[in-house]
Amino acid sequence: AQSVTQLGSHVSVSEGALVLLRCNYSSSVPPYLFWYVQYPNQGLQLLLKYTTGATLVKGINGFEAEFKKSETSFHLTKPSAHMSDAAEYFCAVTSGGRRALTFGSGTRLQVQP
């Protein structure tokens, strides 16, 4: 079985501050891990993904995430928040033969001016 836990349903940061969104996963086999972003009333857009190889993954809009197997984590970071980063962020996992993604409950990021 696979599952994802996102700690913190709401995160608020100041513009220019570090963004850290937490994601922990559970998987019995090596996982593929994803971060998606959802702007209001829109579908989900892929930010980045980890499959194999380098554990630090860079995505769009300056975001990156690091796969840490020992901690079963895949936290999303961005050095400096921008107002346009305000959105909901979803971590997702797929493992083994399961094609469909299992999503976390999401974290809503607010960026204060």
Next chain:
Amino acid sequence: SQTIHQWPATLVQPVGSPLSLECTVEGTSNPNLYWYRQAAGRGLQLLFYSVGIGQISSEVPQNLSASRPQDRQFILSSKKLLLSDSGFYLCAWSVRQGRNTIYFGEGSWLTVV
């Protein structure tokens, strides 16, 4: 390039009425297709996925059904809507082989009144 379209974008339906949400994918063949639901304040729940025409897997027992009459067409239906069916419905696709990125449509807002 591949595109995914789903419609209608917004729907208000009375309790007990039928539902039909349609999704089509362009620019690819033999995709995996998915229907997810996002209820208010909750994450994404996988409802159905399909690996081929007429092949539908249901993830949760519910008031909804799905059909895939053509390779790139996926339909979500209900004979009688419940209030609890309200939510944001997302169609998605991925490449058939392996554990690949899932790409989402723009979503359909369903309000059951």
